Amino acid sequence: MHTLIANKIRSRISFNAVLVSFLYIIASVVLIYALGYHGAKGIDILLMLLILLTLPTIPLLRYLLVIPFFILCAIYFPIGYIYGKPSVSVISALMQTNKLEAHEFLLSMPVTCYLLPILVIALLTAINRYAWRSPPPVKRMLPYWLLLILIVLSYAVTHNLHKLKLTDYFISIFTGYQDYQEQIAQLDMAHASAPDWQVIPPKQRQANYVIIIGESMRRDYMSLFGYPLPTTPFLDQVNGDFYSNYISTAANTFESLPRTLALSQGEQVDYANNVVTLAKAAGMKTYWFSNQGFVGDYDIPASRIAAYSDRRYFLKHGDYQSLNTDDYQLLPPFADALKDNHNGLYILHIMGSHPDFCERLNGAKPAFSFGNQDLSCYLSTYRKTDDFIRQTYRLLQQTQRPFKLFYFSDHGLARHNIGGNFYLRHSVEFKQNYEVPLVILSDNATQHRQIATPYSAFNFIQLFARQTDITITRPSMAAYALQLEHRRVYVGQNMLDFDGLAEDKVDLPDENHLHG
Known part of the structure; x- marks a missing residue:
């Protein structure tokens, strides 16, 4: 009888270990994909796997870092699926979008995009149920902690953190936001100098x-x-x-x-x-x-x-x-x-x-x-x-x-x-x-x-x-006289004579393989 119970316990423990391992591996791949990276290297999967193995063993880190990260991935997944990792374009779209445009964006998303956040939350729920309710002792996880620290330090000292997709995601958010602010500042410069037009308006005012x-x-x-x-x-x-x-x-x-x-x-x-x-x-x-x-x-x-x-x-x-x-x-x-x-x-x-x-x-x-x-x-x-x-x-x-x-x-x-x-x-x-x-x-x-x-x-x-x-009537147009002859074009900080440029061939239709 005791042997039968022991076998059942070992079987249940073995099944639980396999299930948890499977969930961690799937979650590692899915979370990288959710960040907008549609191809993950082995090192990226390993890094994510080590984070999921180690950080949740400390309850404070689980609630302050890991669970919020899952939620972030669930929110960003539809955006990452369509547009990829964070960039100045993604940041500006998020910063500039109003409620109506956000509503239109949600309505225009493929059905798949609605399922992606559900997948992330489902993985979080499953991992919380089967892995985090009785996490292993911190001491047993020391080798994994050491490997995680070693990987991060090796990329940090060689200034290659951007080559890891997880760290690149947060770096991209920071640089994308910086670029966005710089470009908005350039737009604001548009009003730094006022136009000095003086004109006689057209007689026709209803055109x-x-x-x-x-x-x-x-x-x-x-x-x-x-x-x-x-x-x-x-x-x-x-x-x-x-x-x-x-x-x-x-x-x-x-x-x-x-x-x-x-x-x-x-x-x-x-x-x-x-x-x-x-x-x-x-x-x-x-x-x-x-x-x-x-x-x-x-x-x-x-x-x-x-x-x-x-x-x-x-x-x-x-x-x-x-x-x-x-x-x-x-x-x-x-x-x-x-x-x-x-x-x-x-x-x-x-x-x-x-x-x-x-x-x-x-x-x-x-x-x-x-x-x-x-x-x-x-x-x-x-x-x-x-x-x-x-x-x-x-x-x-x-x-x-x-x-x-x-x-x-x-x-x-x-x-x-x-x-x-x-x-x-x-x-x-x-x-x-x-x-x-x-x-x-x-x-x-x-x-x-x-x-x-x-x-x-x-x-x-x-x-x-x-x-x-x-x-x-102002400013004087004399400096902007019509270029009727000797026209020039702007090429990388230089003005070149247009007539001195070469001719490029035009592709003409061939009756044998072209129709319109």
């Missing part, structure tokens, strides 16, 4: 003006300017002015947009004197709608200008790649703003043709089929941008008020040979990196005019002022 800022669109792939596939069917037939010899200021968004939307002669940018403050000086209400980033190293220059607008609407609180939101999501808030105002400037900053091109289609089938998938999606983003312009144009028509719609791309792209295949990516050495479209549509245009006069985006503000009938 709306829209600027759509495109992304990564080369002019030579547009059917509007002769490409043999119908990449821009709406722009091909609508009346307006279409500039066939317009170039951007630089070959990337970071450098191009501030030099387009604010006064600049090259390296220096007068952020205060920009197109937004010019419109406000002329009595317009200003709006900025963006599907690009709010903060982020590449987004801050545009956001500094956006900060001057009366109202701002960003689909992304992080950087441009923090969410794959659709450009079409800008149209409803834009339509609402049109109803509330009849004399405004509305800037819509879209993702357009930003790499990854297929991601820009948001699940839609490419409109064209090349042997090169990258090019198929790239040309299809032109169709999407063309349709975005069409829908914006229709919304303006519905107001039955005078309007002008400007569209330009911030820069182009160039062909790169990667692994024997050609891809369109950023570059600075070709004319096509700067040859972008400029389109001006209006309520009273009666002709479809192609304008071959050379223009530079350095003179966009003068062009905007002329098109909106704003007369600038």
Whole structure:
């Protein structure tokens, strides 16, 4: 009888030991995944396992550190599953999100994301029941404590704590928050200097003006300017002015947009004197709608200008790649703003043709089929941008008020040979990196005019002022004379002669493997 009882006890103890070991191992993997790391090395699992084995044996550490850590993982798991580990984008999204956006985020999450926190809490409950109710003596855990301390010290003395996912998580929170504060400080600097525009406002005070800022669109792939596939069917037939010899200021968004939307002669940018403050000086209400980033190293220059607008609407609180939101999501808030105002400037900053091109289609089938998938999606983003312009144009028509719609791309792209295949990516050495479209549509245009006069985006503000009938009396525009000949572009702190750049080939359709 005693033998039978002893065997049952040993069996129960053995089963409990196996179960606890299994729970610890599963919890170690799940908790690392919950922190936003989708691949864990053996050392990361070992470190987490040692923490779960040692710290809970001391009740104070269990309640002050381990259980709160489980709760943190449960809360962060849905965020980590979608966005990964903490970053300035994640931190800024958390800091900037309001109650309505938080509610929309919760509703938009996949069902899986709701199950992940439940999994963490279930593991915590199981471990508490089977392991922590009768923890082993602290002395028995000394070897595990020593191993834990040894691992942490070995990484600390070699300044490699960031290579451990657990410590990197908390380091990333700290550095991400620091970066966020620095970038918010940069945005606050936007108001450090006041604009000094003095203008004679337009006689027409009931007009709306829209600027759509495109992304990564080369002019030579547009059917509007002769490409043999119908990449821009709406722009091909609508009346307006279409500039066939317009170039951007630089070959990337970071450098191009501030030099387009604010006064600049090259390296220096007068952020205060920009197109937004010019419109406000002329009595317009200003709006900025963006599907690009709010903060982020590449987004801050545009956001500094956006900060001057009366109202701002960003689909992304992080950087441009923090969410794959659709450009079409800008149209409803834009339509609402049109109803509330009849004399405004509305800037819509879209993702357009930003790499990854297929991601820009948001699940839609490419409109064209090349042997090169990258090019198929790239040309299809032109169709999407063309349709975005069409829908914006229709919304303006519905107001039955005078309007002008400007569209330009911030820069182009160039062909790169990667692994024997050609891809369109950023570059600075070709004319096509700067040859972008400029389109001006209006309520009273009666002709479809192609304008071959050379223009530079350095003179966009003068062009905007002329098109909106704003007369600038101060500051003097003499220093910003039109670049009609010998146009230059900004390349990494230098101004280069545009005409001296090389030509990049355009991919033309092949009847054997291409259709649209």
